[in-house]
Amino acid sequence: xxxxxxxxxxxxxxxxxxxxxxxxxxxxxxxxxxxxxxxxxxxxxxxxxxxxxxxxxxxxxxxxxxxxxxxxxxxxxxxxxxxxxxxxxxxxxxxxxxxxxxxxxxxxxxxxxxxxxxxxxxxxxxxxxxxxxxxxxxxxxxxxxxxxxxxxxxxxxxxxxxxxxxxxxxxxxxxxxxxxxxxxxxxxxxxxxxxxxxxxxxxxxxxxxxxxxxxxxxxxxxxxxxxxxxxxxxxxxxxxxxxxxxxxxxxxxxxxxxxxxxxxxxxxxxxxxxxxxxxxxxxxxxxxxxxxxxxxxxxxxxxxxxxxxxxxxxxxxxxxxxxxxxxxxxxxxxxxxxxxxxxxxxxxxxxxxxxxxxxxxxxxxxxxxxxxxxxxxxxxxxxxxxxxxxxxxxxxxxxxxxxxxxxxxxxxxxxxxxxxxxxxxxxxxxxxxxxxxxxxxxxxxxxxxxxxx
Ligand code: LLP
Numbered sequence: 001x002x003x004x005x006x007x008x009x010x011x012x013x014x015x016x017x018x019x020x021x022x023x024x025x026x027x028x029x030x031x032x033x034x035x036x037x038x039x040x041x042x043x044x045x046x047x048x049x050x051x052x053x054x055x056x057x058x059x060x061x062x063x064x065x066x067x068x069x070x071x072x073x074x075x076x077x078x079x080x081x082x083x084x085x086x087x088x089x090x091x092x093x094x095x096x097x098x099x100x101x102x103x104x105x106x107x108x109x110x111x112x113x114x115x116x117x118x119x120x121x122x123x124x125x126x127x128x129x130x131x132x133x134x135x136x137x138x139x140x141x142x143x144x145x146x147x148x149x150x151x152x153x154x155x156x157x158x159x160x161x162x163x164x165x166x167x168x169x170x171x172x173x174x175x176x177x178x179x180x181x182x183x184x185x186x187x188x189x190x191x192x193x194x195x196x197x198x199x200x201x202x203x204x205x206x207x208x209x210x211x212x213x214x215x216x217x218x219x220x221x222x223x224x225x226x227x228x229x230x231x232x233x234x235x236x237x238x239x240x241x242x243x244x245x246x247x248x249x250x251x252x253x254x255x256x257x258x259x260x261x262x263x264x265x266x267x268x269x270x271x272x273x274x275x276x277x278x279x280x281x282x283x284x285x286x287x288x289x290x291x292x293x294x295x296x297x298x299x300x301x302x303x304x305x306x307x308x309x310x311x312x313x314x315x316x317x318x319x320x321x322x323x324x325x326x327x328x329x330x331x332x333x334x335x336x337x338x339x340x341x342x343x344x345x346x347x348x349x350x351x352x353x354x355x356x357x358x359x360x361x362x363x364x365x366x367x368x369x370x371x372x373x374x375x376x377x378x379x380x381x382x383x384x385x386x387x388x389x390x391x392x393x394x395x396x397x398x399x400x401x402x403x404x405x406x407x408x409x410x411x412x413x414x415x416x417x418x419x420x421x422x423x424x425x426x427x428x429x430x431x432x433x434x435x436x437x438x439x440x441x442x443x444x445x446x447x448x449x450x451x452x453x
Contacts, residue, residue, distance in 0.1 A: 026433035038320050040427075040428050041317075043409060052072075058281075059278070062286040065283075075307060083438045099127065103131060119140045121190075131162075161214050169189060206244075218256065222237045257302055263308050266310070269406070278310070322341055338374070340378070367397075
């Protein structure tokens with residue numbers, strides 16, 4: 001049996017034990033399964049913290065070289081819990097939230113409002129009010145209507161002007177999948193910098209913010225997509241945003257202080273893939289924004305970035321127990337072994353939604369047999385309930401085996417559902433040989449409690 005452990009796409013704390021099973025941060029997965037049950041999301045705390053710190057240090061160092069400051073916001077949509085918000089904050093990151101729910105978690109974690117950003121293309125009045133109550137460091141406005149809404153909310157309550165950034169779309173398409181490439185023009189986010197005639201929506205948005213004394217125009221925001229492995233998209237988008245900033249300054253005399261380049265840094269999901277190196281990308285982006293600023297003749301702003309997946313994705317794995325194993329003869333006569341696990345599309349929707357590829361291994365024992373072509377499927381009532389489309393598993397894979405799927409820390413639990421009334425798995429942190437539950441397993445009683453009969 002070939003194994004990729006230790007190594008990508010597993011977290012750095014994943015290793016083989018002396019008897020051939022697997023441990024995470026010194027905790028044997030068999031112990032984790034007994035103590036917490038399966039399926040379970042397992043988060044390697046040290047790995048997550050190291051990535052958070054790594055991004056902050058890499059960007060701080062590269063941007064210090066060009067004389068610019070930078071803040072790193074952890075994009076909580078990838079996965080947010082009270083403990084994780086605290087960990088990233090302790091590592092010097094701020095927290096980017098996209099809804100009132102994410103904002104509530106960040107506040108529950110004790111993150112100061114000033115270190116929180118609020119996104120969303122359709123913020124409710126209540127979300128805007130809560131952001132203002134919390135004194136968030138920035139509200140990223142997404143439309144002309146919303147600019148008026150936030151300004152009106154401030155006018156009604158009084159107090160300091162709200163710090164806002166205007167989210168713009170630069171036309172840069174990047175990322176692993178159509179649905180996650182958010183800078184297309186024909187999509188719901190932000191205000192476009194392009195216009196066939198007259199002021200583009202982005203310029204209109206900036207002017208609209210400047211026109212309202214209840215708002216303080218902090219800067220311009222651009223997010224170009226997710227799971228990006230080619231850094232050139234960030235550079236092209238940064239050039240477009242800095243150009244817009246210079247145009248605004250020429251027109252109004254206002255040179256905004258900050259530019260946010262969004263998230264999207266890609267990670268390894270499969271053996272042989274390589275996670276984007278923050279040091280390299282930080283240097284590339286810093287060099288490129290410096291060149292652009294020189295061309296434009298404008299001083300550099302303070303920058304920020306919003307990585308989510310790159311911080312939490314590789315730190316997580318999902319632990320399942322194998323139930324049934326079924327050989328299925330496929331068209332060309334080969335046999336595919338269908339391995340059913342005790343979770344599925346309710347705990348990882350990404351394969352079904354995006355065709356995302358994952359890697360799995362048998363982790364509860366030494367696997368000495370040869371391998372078979374396997375497909376890891378869930379327990380839900382549809383044939384698209386696939387967690388791993390194709391993977392070589394030990395030929396003797398059998399009921400009771402523990403199976404781990406790598407790199408599920410981002411957009412796994414955060415996108416989980418209760419399809420088929422399956423309770424969502426817990427999130428278990430492992431740290432220095434010990435484990436603790438960050439988010440407990442849902443129960444059928446939890447689900448029934450919502451059903452008022
Ligand atoms: N900032 C903004 C404004 C965003 O919209 C996003 C992600 C991020 C930061 C973080 O991006 P990251 O660094 O995690 O790539 N559910 C999809 C990903 C959707 C990403 C949406 N926005 C998936 O599972 O691949």
